[in-house]
Amino acid sequence: MRILSEAHFPELPNYYRGKVRENYDLPDGSRIIISTDRLSAFDRILTCIPYKGQVLTQTARYWFEATKDICPNHVIAYPDPNVVVGKRLDILPVEVVVRGYLAGTTGTSILTLYKKGERQMYGITLPDGMRDNQILPEPIITPTSKEFDGGHDAPLTPAEITGKGLLTQEQWDTLSKYALALFARGQEMAAKRGLILVDTKYEFGTDADGNIILADEIHTPDSSRYWLADSYQAAFESGGRPVSFDKDFVRAWVADRCDPYKDAIPEIPADLIEQTSAVYIKAYEAITGKTFVPDDSDETPLARVRTNLAPYFA
Template identity: 50%
Template sequence: MVTDQMIREAIPQALNSVDIPELGEKSQGKVRDIYQQQDSLVLITTDRQSAFDVVLGNIPFKGTVLTQLSRFWFEQTKEIIPNHMLSVPDPNVIIGRKCQGVPVEMVVRGYISGVTNTSIWHSYQKGERTIYGIDFPEGLRKNQKLEKPVITPTTHGGGANGHDERLTREEISKQGIVSEELYAQMEEAALKLFEAGTKICAQNGLILVDTKYEFGINDGKLMLMDEIHTPDSSRFWIGSTYTERFEKGEEPENFDKEFLRLWYAQKNDRSPFARQLVQLMERLGGKYQVDELATKYAFTGRAPLTIPEALAVKQELEKIDELLKQLEEARET
């Protein structure tokens, strides 16, 4: 188990960026440094952390967790749709097939929630009832389960400063962004992937709230790319406490970066000072529980989480929450 001390000691060595000219032409996203090969890509997942499309700082071991989770999910879902993964030569590196990216992100949502501008709840609480071209009934509450998962597509912001914009299926077709046939394939794949993810997460005590999928074309075939079901691309809640907390009007216990978004949004402060505070969250790495929890306990089931271990994880999460409160108090003073 990775300890707080190990995380603290790793902070100076957190992987912020990579510079290996021998690997070829480099591009940089919010989290990944990508090198172009002739027929493949070298995707190096760094420890950079972003929220609201702003890069906030670095979290030790985060890149390893994201890479290993994607590896697991790519292997679990390859029968649903082919993916770009060729090999994983390093804990932070995936060699992937080079694909022509489809400029639409397929966001699948099983609950009405979220605080970002593209979330359903953000629009619903302002009085909108037709969101992403989908009609929602009156009386929904934040974090309520939807009757069935819905797809809310967005543009692909891309780049370190890119922003995603809302789309509807009709807009995608009229603007010629994606053909109706290709969109139908993406829609079918996204819903099947979400169904598979929901099932595996439920078996391990988690709720897959929502997630995004990115697709590309390789040799004329639709292919899943980028990442899948990671804390950066998805939101997870703890299943055992969801109902009780929902009935009380409390935020669900989350297992992703939503707690960071919530803190950031509540302070309504995107100033450099806020970002400096975020960089001080050395315990944040514990939220990902590094390789042991993310890839063995919560998902693969190779080492089931015992009650003492689960309590230990809960205590770590509570420590993080306490640190966030301290950071808020520091800002006020």
């Protein structure tokens, strides 16, 4: 299996290793972001999934190009299938999630809060009597604090965002406009592919001139929830979950066999890794309508990335 597990190049300056990405800040104000094949969960690296980094980079590329008329993004160049060179930004301290359905499983999801009896959340009020996975009257923004030090994100209202000085009113207005427009474009294009874009996360930053720029990734299988449209109605009527791109085989397998926050991670079977890789590839093809072509040039993925990044070496 061809895997990009790491991408540390001493020839590049200002190295920063994230959970799944390798980052280098260049003197000209740009940043090299390399998506590895590492799979992160439970605040640790579980394994590597072949072609995961290429799938995420190329899916985001598809969406960045399809939405650049709505919102400026950080992309400068794609020197390699796993690499984007982008503008270096100051990331805003608010994480933006746009939701079109009463869905989710995390502690900050609107379905979780709704089931606890809450009706007022994120500065909005939801009506009584809604059911799991029901479409919302209109898409909503559910912002949370973005904890950079490993803390837990917390729900925010627009009033809290501006009142605490996290964003100015002008920044919040601009960010909200961008997020809802991006989500509308995403839902429209997904529908043409037989998909429902249920919810998604956006990350924004500001450039040297203070302009709000879309960063990170957009509408990828890791940042978004997709359902197969033809599975929705029957699942909703029966109280079940619509069919989605379920990539959590590895996470569920690990959680069934140990305490993943404390114990050593058991060796993960190769067939499970291959199955997860196939789901990522299937998601790419369903979302973009393109055939996935793995870039197996050069001896290894690491060697290929090194070759393609050579022009950026000091």
